[in-house]
Amino acid sequence: MRLGYLGFGTIARACAEGLVSDGHDIVVSERGRANSSELSARFDNVTVADNQGVLDASDVVFVGSTAEQAEAMLSALRFCEGQRVVSFMVGISPEQVQALVAPATFETLMIPFPSIASGGSPVLVFPASPTIEALYGGSNTVITMKSESDFNEFLAAQALLSVVAKSLAVGIDWLGHKTGSTHEAEKFLRLLIGGSIMAAPMETENAMADLVDSLNTPGGLNQQLREYMADRNTYDDLVQGIEVLSARLSEG
Numbered sequence: 001m002r003l004g005y006l007g008f009g010t011i012a013r014a015c016a017e018g019l020v021s022d023g024h025d026i027v028v029s030e031r032g033r034a035n036s037s038e039l040s041a042r043f044d045n046v047t048v049a050d051n052q053g054v055l056d057a058s059d060v061v062f063v064g065s066t067a068e069q070a071e072a073m074l075s076a077l078r079f080c081e082g083q084r085v086v087s088f089m090v091g092i093s094p095e096q097v098q099a100l101v102a103p104a105t106f107e108t109l110m111i112p113f114p115s116i117a118s119g120g121s122p123v124l125v126f127p128a129s130p131t132i133e134a135l136y137g138g139s140n141t142v143i144t145m146k147s148e149s150d151f152n153e154f155l156a157a158q159a160l161l162s163v164v165a166k167s168l169a170v171g172i173d174w175l176g177h178k179t180g181s182t183h184e185a186e187k188f189l190r191l192l193i194g195g196s197i198m199a200a201p202m203e204t205e206n207a208m209a210d211l212v213d214s215l216n217t218p219g220g221l222n223q224q225l226r227e228y229m230a231d232r233n234t235y236d237d238l239v240q241g242i243e244v245l246s247a248r249l250s251e252g
Contacts, residue, residue, distance in 0.1 A: 004058025012064040014117040067091035079104035156245035
Protein backbone atom coordinates (compact mmCIF):
# COMPACT_ATOMS: atom_id res chain seq x y z
CA MET A 1 0.00 0.00 0.00
CA ARG A 2 0.93 3.67 -0.26
CA LEU A 3 0.74 4.97 3.29
CA GLY A 4 1.05 8.54 4.52
CA TYR A 5 1.38 10.00 8.02
CA LEU A 6 0.32 13.61 8.65
CA GLY A 7 2.06 14.74 11.81
CA PHE A 8 4.89 12.49 12.87
CA GLY A 9 5.23 12.37 16.63
CA THR A 10 6.19 9.40 18.77
CA ILE A 11 3.02 7.38 18.20
CA ALA A 12 2.89 7.96 14.44
CA ARG A 13 6.52 6.95 14.20
CA ALA A 14 5.83 3.72 16.10
CA CYS A 15 2.96 2.97 13.71
CA ALA A 16 5.11 3.54 10.64
CA GLU A 17 8.03 1.61 12.09
CA GLY A 18 5.75 -1.36 12.64
CA LEU A 19 5.10 -1.55 8.88
CA VAL A 20 8.45 -0.70 7.28
CA SER A 21 9.40 -4.33 6.72
CA ASP A 22 6.09 -5.18 5.00
CA GLY A 23 6.93 -3.67 1.62
CA HIS A 24 4.72 -0.58 1.74
CA ASP A 25 5.69 2.82 0.35
CA ILE A 26 5.58 5.14 3.36
CA VAL A 27 5.58 8.94 3.22
CA VAL A 28 5.85 10.85 6.48
CA SER A 29 5.29 14.47 7.34
CA GLU A 30 8.19 16.79 7.92
CA ARG A 31 6.25 17.96 10.97
CA GLY A 32 8.18 16.04 13.61
CA ARG A 33 11.43 16.39 11.68
CA ALA A 34 13.63 14.48 14.13
CA ASN A 35 11.45 11.38 13.84
CA SER A 36 10.90 11.63 10.09
CA SER A 37 14.56 12.27 9.24
CA GLU A 38 15.80 9.42 11.39
CA LEU A 39 13.33 6.88 10.01
CA SER A 40 13.85 7.88 6.37
CA ALA A 41 17.61 7.59 6.82
CA ARG A 42 17.22 4.00 8.05
CA PHE A 43 14.69 2.70 5.53
CA ASP A 44 14.68 3.09 1.75
CA ASN A 45 10.88 2.83 1.56
CA VAL A 46 10.32 5.82 3.87
CA THR A 47 10.38 9.33 2.41
CA VAL A 48 9.66 12.76 3.88
CA ALA A 49 7.35 15.41 2.39
CA ASP A 50 5.30 18.41 3.39
CA ASN A 51 1.67 17.73 4.31
CA GLN A 52 0.29 18.10 0.79
CA GLY A 53 3.10 15.94 -0.53
CA VAL A 54 2.12 13.24 1.93
CA LEU A 55 -1.46 13.32 0.65
CA ASP A 56 -0.46 13.31 -3.01
CA ALA A 57 1.59 10.12 -2.51
CA SER A 58 -0.84 8.15 -0.33
CA ASP A 59 -3.87 5.91 -0.62
CA VAL A 60 -4.25 5.55 3.16
CA VAL A 61 -3.61 8.64 5.29
CA PHE A 62 -3.04 8.57 9.05
CA VAL A 63 -3.77 11.88 10.77
CA GLY A 64 -1.80 12.44 13.96
CA SER A 65 -2.65 15.96 15.01
CA THR A 66 -4.50 17.35 18.01
CA ALA A 67 -8.21 18.09 17.89
CA GLU A 68 -7.41 21.79 18.44
CA GLN A 69 -5.05 21.96 15.44
CA ALA A 70 -6.95 19.63 13.14
CA GLU A 71 -9.25 22.14 11.44
CA ALA A 72 -6.46 24.56 10.54
CA MET A 73 -4.21 21.78 9.24
CA LEU A 74 -6.73 19.67 7.35
CA SER A 75 -8.80 22.46 5.80
CA ALA A 76 -5.66 23.74 4.06
CA LEU A 77 -5.07 20.40 2.29
CA ARG A 78 -6.54 18.83 -0.86
CA PHE A 79 -7.72 15.28 -0.23
CA CYS A 80 -8.71 12.99 -3.10
CA GLU A 81 -11.71 10.79 -3.68
CA GLY A 82 -10.80 7.18 -2.96
CA GLN A 83 -8.33 8.01 -0.20
CA ARG A 84 -8.98 6.38 3.17
CA VAL A 85 -8.33 8.42 6.31
CA VAL A 86 -7.46 7.00 9.73
CA SER A 87 -7.52 9.42 12.66
CA PHE A 88 -5.38 9.22 15.80
CA MET A 89 -7.19 12.24 17.21
CA VAL A 90 -9.16 12.12 20.45
CA GLY A 91 -11.80 14.79 21.03
CA ILE A 92 -12.96 15.19 17.44
CA SER A 93 -15.86 13.09 16.16
CA PRO A 94 -15.81 10.89 13.06
CA GLU A 95 -18.37 13.22 11.49
CA GLN A 96 -16.12 16.23 12.02
CA VAL A 97 -13.13 14.41 10.55
CA GLN A 98 -15.17 13.33 7.53
CA ALA A 99 -16.20 16.92 6.86
CA LEU A 100 -12.56 18.06 7.01
CA VAL A 101 -11.16 15.37 4.71
CA ALA A 102 -13.88 15.22 2.01
CA PRO A 103 -13.91 13.97 -0.70
CA ALA A 104 -11.68 11.33 0.94
CA THR A 105 -13.39 8.79 3.19
CA PHE A 106 -12.90 8.69 6.93
CA GLU A 107 -12.51 5.02 7.83
CA THR A 108 -11.79 4.76 11.54
CA LEU A 109 -10.52 6.28 14.74
CA MET A 110 -7.44 4.36 15.86
CA ILE A 111 -5.61 4.49 19.18
CA PRO A 112 -2.23 2.76 18.92
CA PHE A 113 0.44 2.38 21.59
CA PRO A 114 4.24 2.58 21.32
CA SER A 115 4.67 -1.21 21.36
CA ILE A 116 2.96 -1.37 17.95
CA ALA A 117 6.43 -0.79 16.49
CA SER A 118 7.56 -4.27 17.53
CA GLY A 119 4.19 -6.07 17.54
CA GLY A 120 2.15 -7.71 20.24
CA SER A 121 0.26 -4.50 21.03
CA PRO A 122 -3.46 -3.82 21.37
CA VAL A 123 -4.90 -1.45 18.77
CA LEU A 124 -8.25 0.20 19.50
CA VAL A 125 -10.46 1.12 16.54
CA PHE A 126 -13.97 2.49 16.02
CA PRO A 127 -15.70 1.67 13.79
CA ALA A 128 -14.43 -1.62 12.33
CA SER A 129 -11.62 -1.14 9.84
CA PRO A 130 -10.57 -3.70 7.23
CA THR A 131 -7.58 -1.49 6.45
CA ILE A 132 -6.22 -1.52 10.01
CA GLU A 133 -6.90 -5.24 10.32
CA ALA A 134 -4.94 -5.87 7.13
CA LEU A 135 -2.04 -3.61 8.07
CA TYR A 136 -1.63 -4.30 11.78
CA GLY A 137 -3.72 -7.36 12.62
CA GLY A 138 -1.03 -9.88 11.74
CA SER A 139 1.42 -8.84 14.44
CA ASN A 140 -0.90 -6.97 16.83
CA THR A 141 -4.41 -7.43 18.25
CA VAL A 142 -7.00 -5.11 16.75
CA ILE A 143 -9.87 -4.53 19.20
CA THR A 144 -12.98 -3.07 17.58
CA MET A 145 -15.33 -1.04 19.75
CA LYS A 146 -19.10 -1.49 19.49
CA SER A 147 -19.83 2.21 20.01
CA GLU A 148 -18.15 5.57 20.47
CA SER A 149 -19.04 5.52 24.18
CA ASP A 150 -17.33 2.13 24.58
CA PHE A 151 -14.31 3.60 22.81
CA ASN A 152 -14.12 6.37 25.42
CA GLU A 153 -14.32 3.85 28.29
CA PHE A 154 -11.44 1.83 26.85
CA LEU A 155 -9.50 5.04 26.30
CA ALA A 156 -9.96 6.00 29.96
CA ALA A 157 -8.91 2.53 31.12
CA GLN A 158 -5.71 2.60 29.05
CA ALA A 159 -4.38 5.20 31.50
CA LEU A 160 -3.76 2.23 33.81
CA LEU A 161 -0.59 1.67 31.81
CA SER A 162 1.23 4.56 33.45
CA VAL A 163 -0.13 3.62 36.89
CA VAL A 164 1.17 0.07 36.56
CA ALA A 165 4.50 1.29 35.16
CA LYS A 166 4.82 3.82 38.00
CA SER A 167 4.05 1.14 40.61
CA LEU A 168 6.70 -1.09 39.09
CA ALA A 169 9.22 1.78 38.99
CA VAL A 170 8.57 2.53 42.68
CA GLY A 171 9.10 -1.12 43.57
CA ILE A 172 12.32 -1.25 41.53
CA ASP A 173 13.65 1.89 43.22
CA TRP A 174 12.83 0.48 46.67
CA LEU A 175 14.42 -2.89 46.00
CA GLY A 176 17.44 -1.36 44.28
CA HIS A 177 18.01 0.95 47.23
CA LYS A 178 17.70 -1.89 49.71
CA THR A 179 20.01 -4.27 47.84
CA GLY A 180 22.35 -1.90 46.01
CA SER A 181 21.47 -3.40 42.60
CA THR A 182 18.78 -1.55 40.65
CA HIS A 183 19.58 -3.57 37.53
CA GLU A 184 18.91 -6.88 39.24
CA ALA A 185 15.81 -5.42 40.92
CA GLU A 186 14.37 -4.35 37.57
CA LYS A 187 15.20 -7.65 35.90
CA PHE A 188 13.54 -9.61 38.70
CA LEU A 189 10.34 -7.56 38.98
CA ARG A 190 9.83 -7.11 35.23
CA LEU A 191 10.17 -10.84 34.62
CA LEU A 192 8.05 -11.75 37.63
CA ILE A 193 5.17 -9.39 36.90
CA GLY A 194 5.30 -9.35 33.11
CA GLY A 195 5.71 -13.11 32.88
CA SER A 196 2.88 -13.80 35.32
CA ILE A 197 0.49 -11.50 33.48
CA MET A 198 1.29 -12.85 30.04
CA ALA A 199 1.05 -16.46 31.23
CA ALA A 200 -2.54 -15.96 32.43
CA PRO A 201 -4.88 -17.56 29.85
CA MET A 202 -6.91 -15.09 27.79
CA GLU A 203 -9.79 -17.54 27.39
CA THR A 204 -11.13 -17.08 30.91
CA GLU A 205 -13.69 -14.40 31.83
CA ASN A 206 -11.27 -12.44 34.01
CA ALA A 207 -7.79 -13.93 33.99
CA MET A 208 -6.41 -11.22 36.25
CA ALA A 209 -8.98 -11.99 38.95
CA ASP A 210 -7.96 -15.64 38.66
CA LEU A 211 -4.31 -14.60 39.04
CA VAL A 212 -5.13 -12.63 42.18
CA ASP A 213 -6.94 -15.66 43.59
CA SER A 214 -3.90 -17.82 42.92
CA LEU A 215 -1.79 -15.32 44.91
CA ASN A 216 -4.25 -15.25 47.81
CA THR A 217 -2.51 -17.61 50.20
CA PRO A 218 -3.87 -16.73 53.68
CA GLY A 219 -1.24 -14.71 55.49
CA GLY A 220 1.02 -14.70 52.42
CA LEU A 221 3.08 -11.68 51.46
CA ASN A 222 0.99 -10.95 48.35
CA GLN A 223 -2.22 -10.99 50.37
CA GLN A 224 -0.73 -8.82 53.10
CA LEU A 225 0.41 -6.08 50.75
CA ARG A 226 -2.84 -6.14 48.76
CA GLU A 227 -4.94 -5.85 51.93
CA TYR A 228 -2.70 -3.06 53.22
CA MET A 229 -3.43 -1.08 50.05
CA ALA A 230 -7.14 -1.95 50.11
CA ASP A 231 -7.43 -0.69 53.69
CA ARG A 232 -6.17 2.67 52.44
CA ASN A 233 -8.77 2.80 49.64
CA THR A 234 -6.09 2.53 46.95
CA TYR A 235 -8.27 0.53 44.59
CA ASP A 236 -11.38 2.62 45.21
CA ASP A 237 -9.35 5.74 44.41
CA LEU A 238 -8.05 4.08 41.25
CA VAL A 239 -11.56 3.35 39.99
CA GLN A 240 -12.62 6.91 40.85
CA GLY A 241 -9.71 8.28 38.84
CA ILE A 242 -10.72 6.24 35.79
CA GLU A 243 -14.32 7.45 36.21
CA VAL A 244 -13.09 11.05 36.16
CA LEU A 245 -11.22 10.42 32.89
CA SER A 246 -14.26 8.69 31.39
CA ALA A 247 -16.49 11.65 32.26
CA ARG A 248 -14.05 14.11 30.70
CA LEU A 249 -13.90 12.11 27.47
CA SER A 250 -17.70 11.94 27.31
CA GLU A 251 -17.96 15.70 27.80
CA GLY A 252 -15.29 16.40 25.19
